[in-house]
Amino acid sequence: MRLPAFDYLRPESLDAALEALDRHREDAAILAGGTDLLVRMKQRLKKPSTLVSLQGVQGMNHVRVEGDFVKVGAMTPLASLLDSETIRELFPSLHRAVRLIGATAIQHFRGTIGGNLCLETRCLYYNQSAFWRSGRTRCHKDSGETCYAEENSDRCRSANQSDGGCALMALGALIEIVSKDGTRVLPIEEFYTGKGEKPFALEPKELVREIHIATPGEGEGSSFHKLTYRSAIDFALVSAAARVTIRKDHISAVRIAVGGAGAAPLLLREAGDMLLGKNVSDTEAIEKASEAVSRHASAFMVDNLGSSLEYRKKMAGVLAKRAVLEALDASAKKNQ
Ligand SMILES: Cc1cc2nc3c(=O)[nH]c(=O)nc-3n(C[C@H](O)[C@H](O)[C@H](O)COP(=O)(O)OP(=O)(O)OC[C@H]3O[C@@H](n4cnc5c(N)ncnc54)[C@H](O)[C@@H]3O)c2cc1C
Ligand code: SF4
Incomplete structure (x- = not known):
């Protein structure tokens, strides 16, 4: 697959990059490493007439x-x-x-x-070559009016x-x-x-x-888990991350996020709140919170990333539990 033609700008300062973006607006795309953008351009999912590379801009790498x-x-x-x-x-x-x-x-x-x-949102019915997609009418993400991931959906569920x-x-x-x-x-x-x-x-x-x-305070720990088919070069079928704080053996703060489940990484406040004030060894509370993660994340998931939908829904909670337990463990070690 070849890249389409485009103008290439390589500003040497942030001001020049912002000037270029202001001038070209919707016709431009920002190029960082290009590992995702250039693939999309080859697939004709993105068709900017100008690329504004940030590679020469000082003060953004630290x-x-x-x-x-x-x-x-x-x-x-x-x-x-x-x-x-x-x-x-x-x-x-x-x-x-x-x-x-x-x-x-x-x-x-x-x-x-x-x-x-x-990173743009993804979907099995969208992240395909232009030839593959040409056999179907356009979906919502492609400025069309249908969704192949969920029948009758009036919006994109990537x-x-x-x-x-x-x-x-x-x-x-x-x-x-x-x-x-x-x-x-x-x-x-x-x-x-x-x-x-x-x-x-x-x-x-x-x-x-x-x-x-x-910066994490005393008693804080964090962890991330990801489910993939392969151990490398694979996007998450679902993922989960947690940041927790322990005070005197009790959970005083927690944030749980799930990826691969909606158009944004989901922040599952309700599941996190179920752990507030609980003893770190309260496995029943952690189990219930994990079930709540699966339940809430399920509402955002559709069958468009590979693997079975039911499996991904279940694994959202399982990965969240692993992330919470590991974050608690890390934070307990810090407190020792
Ligand atoms: C084979 C393969 C496997 C991959 N696996 C994974 C994976 O497992 N997990 C994962 O998360 N990603 C994965 N990726 C996607 C991608 O490689 C990474 O997310 C990478 O970090 C993207 O960074 P980049 O600098 O190359 O982004 P680019 O491709 O340059 O840009 C990505 C998008 O971000 C925009 N952008 C870039 N910088 C800025 C900025 N400063 N401000 C505003 N917009 C900006 C661009 O316009 C573009 O839309 C994979 C890609 C490939 C090709
Ligand atoms: S979720 Fe539906 S609208 Fe969005 S990219 Fe997939 S098929 Fe297209």
Whole structure:
């Protein structure tokens, strides 16, 4: 498959990149590592007439501790996150999620954390070649009026399969967005719209500059788990991440996120709340929370990622349980 023709811009500063995005708006696409975007362009799922590469922009490739936050530049390569002691020590969930993205070639070639955060939603009926899709009428994601994943659906039910996105949702990251007109910072829950047709709260003139993650306090732990057919080069059939805090053997804070289950990584507040105040060894409470994860995530899942739908629904809870138990374990070890 060949890439379609496009104009290539490689601005050398953030201001120049924002100027270019402002000028080209809907006709442009941001190119980070290109490991996802270029595949989509070959499949004619995306047809920008201009690519604005961020490869030459300074000040977007870093992991640094600033006050109560760790700030990660959007252009930070996945490989740099894997090498970062700060990420490994403070956010084991994110570290593992990045380690499970694609394969070493993607992590070490060009894949970035910003590109991973902004990974388009996916669906078996959509992520196919133009030739494959040409035998059918267009679906909602392709500006059409039908959905092949769910009969009579009036909207797109494609799924977010970003491993980094799921981990960052459980970590409660903040997303710094910039445009020529200024800067805004959104909680990750608001960065994702939950809509398959337009999954991100980004205007065409905007880009993600930085990700802010609160430094873990005492008694905090995190973990990430992912279900795939293969051990590498495979998107999540479903994934789960957890961030927990323990105070005096009791759970004082928890965030559980599930990926591969809806157009955004799902933040399952209700399931998390079921664990608040519980003793860390209360396995019954953890089991109930895990069932609640399966129940709630199921409402967002359709049969469009491979594997059986029932299995994915069940595994959402199983993976969440594993993530919570592992996060509790990590946090207990820190408290020792
Ligand atoms: C074989 C294969 C396997 C893969 N497996 C996985 C996997 O297991 N898990 C997973 O999560 N991903 C997977 N991916 C997808 C992809 O490789 C990764 O998500 C990668 O991190 C994307 O980063 P990138 O820099 O290459 O993004 P790009 O391809 O450059 O961009 C991806 C999207 O994000 C937008 N974008 C990029 N940077 C910004 C920014 N700063 N601001 C706003 N928008 C931006 C782009 O316009 C584009 O729409 C896989 C890809 C391939 C080809
Ligand atoms: S969920 Fe439906 S509308 Fe969305 S990409 Fe798949 S088939 Fe198309």
